Amino acid sequence: MLNEGKKIYCDVSKCLGCRSCELACAVEHSKSKTLFNAIKEEPVPIHRRRVQAVDEIIISDACHHCEDAPCISACMSGAMYKAEDGSTQHIEEKCVGCWMCIMVCPFAAISRQTKLALKCDLCKDNEKGPQCIISCPTKALISKEV
Amino acid sequence: MNYLIIGASAAGISCVEAIRSIDMEGKITVVSDENYPVYSRCMLSYYLAGIIPEGKLKYREDDFYRKFNVNAIIGKKVDAVMSSDKKVKLSDGSVLTFDKLLIATGSRSKMEKIPGIEKEGVFGLRNIDDARKIEKRLQNSKAAVMLGGGLIGLRAAYALHKRGIKVTVVVKSKHVLSQMLDEEGAKFIQDKIEKEGIKVLTGLAAKEILGNKCSPRIHSGVSEANSVSGVVLENGEKIDCQIVIIGKGVQANMELVKNTEIKTEKGIVVNDYLRTTVSDIYAAGDVAQANDLITGESTINALWPNAVIQGKIAGFNMVEKNIKYDGSISMNSVEFFELPTISCGITKPKGEEYEILVRKNIASSIYRKIILKDNKIVGFVLVKDVDKSGIFGLLLKKKINVSSIKEVMMGNNFDFAKIIPLIKQYKSEFAEKEYSEILI
Numbered sequence: 001m002l003n004e005g006k007k008i009y010c011d012v013s014k015c016l017g018c019r020s021c022e023l024a025c026a027v028e029h030s031k032s033k034t035l036f037n038a039i040k041e042e043p044v045p046i047h048r049r050r051v052q053a054v055d056e057i058i059i060s061d062a063c064h065h066c067e068d069a070p071c072i073s074a075c076m077s078g079a080m081y082k083a084e085d086g087s088t089q090h091i092e093e094k095c096v097g098c099w100m101c102i103m104v105c106p107f108a109a110i111s112r113q114t115k116l117a118l119k120c121d122l123c124k125d126n127e128k129g130p131q132c133i134i135s136c137p138t139k140a141l142i143s144k145e146v
Numbered sequence: 147m148n149y150l151i152i153g154a155s156a157a158g159i160s161c162v163e164a165i166r167s168i169d170m171e172g173k174i175t176v177v178s179d180e181n182y183p184v185y186s187r188c189m190l191s192y193y194l195a196g197i198i199p200e201g202k203l204k205y206r207e208d209d210f211y212r213k214f215n216v217n218a219i220i221g222k223k224v225d226a227v228m229s230s231d232k233k234v235k236l237s238d239g240s241v242l243t244f245d246k247l248l249i250a251t252g253s254r255s256k257m258e259k260i261p262g263i264e265k266e267g268v269f270g271l272r273n274i275d276d277a278r279k280i281e282k283r284l285q286n287s288k289a290a291v292m293l294g295g296g297l298i299g300l301r302a303a304y305a306l307h308k309r310g311i312k313v314t315v316v317v318k319s320k321h322v323l324s325q326m327l328d329e330e331g332a333k334f335i336q337d338k339i340e341k342e343g344i345k346v347l348t349g350l351a352a353k354e355i356l357g358n359k360c361s362p363r364i365h366s367g368v369s370e371a372n373s374v375s376g377v378v379l380e381n382g383e384k385i386d387c388q389i390v391i392i393g394k395g396v397q398a399n400m401e402l403v404k405n406t407e408i409k410t411e412k413g414i415v416v417n418d419y420l421r422t423t424v425s426d427i428y429a430a431g432d433v434a435q436a437n438d439l440i441t442g443e444s445t446i447n448a449l450w451p452n453a454v455i456q457g458k459i460a461g462f463n464m465v466e467k468n469i470k471y472d473g474s475i476s477m478n479s480v481e482f483f484e485l486p487t488i489s490c491g492i493t494k495p496k497g498e499e500y501e502i503l504v505r506k507n508i509a510s511s512i513y514r515k516i517i518l519k520d521n522k523i524v525g526f527v528l529v530k531d532v533d534k535s536g537i538f539g540l541l542l543k544k545k546i547n548v549s550s551i552k553e554v555m556m557g558n559n560f561d562f563a564k565i566i567p568l569i570k571q572y573k574s575e576f577a578e579k580e581y582s583e584i585l586i
Binding site for chain 2: 059
């Protein structure tokens with residue numbers, strides 16, 4: 001089952017930088033959950049995973065669900081928390097957009113929407129599991145227990 | 147083990163959580179002089195601005211104390227620590243004992259000694275009471291003056307502006323946010339808030355707070371001359387207002403250790419383990435004077451994230467864990483009128499040993515300034531384009547030589563991947579498993 005892992009890793013030897021993961025992430029976090037309607041939504045759904053590159057390396061990166069997560073310590077509204085499965089989750093209703101989490105995230109894995117921080121939630125509300133993994137045509141993204 | 151924690155804000159709460167993550171049995175008592183559930187004082191300006199309701203000030207759920215099996219003594223103040231007897235005395239005369247004590251009493255607004263400071267309508271903005279009082283007075287107020295252009299002053303100014311109050315900020319320094327930002331960076335903020343209608347007067351201080359002898363509908367049984375009606379500045383200028391908020395920085399609440407062996411300077415002095423000079427007594431948060439990670443100086447970086455981490459490490463060490471604290475970091479994040487700003491470390495370097503990298507676009511309000519010493523980041527200021535700030539912070543904390551990525555660091559496309567070569571090169575510095583797990 002795809003959802004069992006608490007972290008998503010990118011095997012850089014397989015990542016081609018096609019950005020299918022970014023698209024799947026944005027659609028999953030849209031209201032309509034379909035690409036056709038998602039692109040017309042306001043605000044435009046934002047992906048929480050980013051394809052990045054340096055030298056020969058291409059990597060799809062997002063929240064690492066750090067063991068000692070700096071974003072949780074920094075969050076002054078109490079929105080960021082460690083879930084029982086070890087993942088770092090975010091209660092969007094509590095967020096005021098102070099960007100303390102952005103200030104301390106070493107991976108720059110948190111995005112900004114107006115007054116709202118957005119991060120990888122491992123697609124916790126989708127029983128099929130992380131959509132980035134499903135969408136990856138080269139199986140570069142993998143989920144494993146940590 | 148009998149743990150006693152004085153203070154129920156960032157440091158006190160994270161100390162409880164740290165202790166309970168190891169010791170489920172020990173007795174934990176928390177004493178707080180604020181008669182409210184666990185809340186976040188950093189959110190007060192959001193409440194005052196009308197962005198969140200009072201209920202959203204809550205930092206933890208209502209059942210926090212029950213869930214963590216804490217004996218909470220709320221609405222009482224600790225008057226004195228009797229360090230040699232391992233006891234504390236409460237405001238009602240009662241005495242509590244402890245095996246391990248955390249002092250997390252925080253700080254309060256520095257109140258200026260200017261004539262009229264005692265008048266009704268003069269506030270700090272530190273706790274729910276302050277916010278509620280300001281909220282109440284707002285209803286019959288048209289104008290407000292902020293004395294101080296620091297974070298508290300500007301956040302309060304922004305909040306009152308959002309509520310339709312005419313706001314003037316009076317700043318003694320040459321520019322706003324002088325503790326947090328360099329002059330150039332601060333100019334972006336100042337220009338923005340002035341454009342949106344907040345008046346900023348720099349290089350000036352208030353001489354007197356005036357009281358009203360006439361009859362605003364504001365006051366409640368107080369003699370009328372005691373209700374704020376205006377502020378007179380050093381240059382003689384008079385500003386009419388019904389509210390004055392003092393934002394002249396904070397001072398540590400450390401009176402309770404006055405007659406003890408506990409060493410105090412600007413705050414309660416702690417070592418790298420958050421212990422005070424008396425064994426079994428710890429301090430964390432705004433009251434604690436710890437080493438600064440960048441400068442190495444013993445100082446107070448009064449900031450929510452520092453307080454949480456200090457409370458956590460103090461908590462672990464109270465359970466005999468002996469975990470070393472890396473040091474506090476001077477940093478902050480603010481956003482006014484959709485213009486975010488993040489700063490960290492040394493932002494106003496003085497001396498030839500510093501190298502300064504700047505990227506600036508006035509038209510689009512983008513500013514990126516990175517301060518290097520011996521090719522290592524010691525500070526930065528980011529305006530508008532703040533999303534990558536954590537990466538700069540990581541390089542700063544790990545004290546990594548960034549000479550190979552200077553250009554890319556200032557470029558448009560800087561992201562986490564760009565530091566992967568450095569992570570490979572300085573493997574021992576990136577020992578946490580989050581870095582070693584990257585499949586490269």
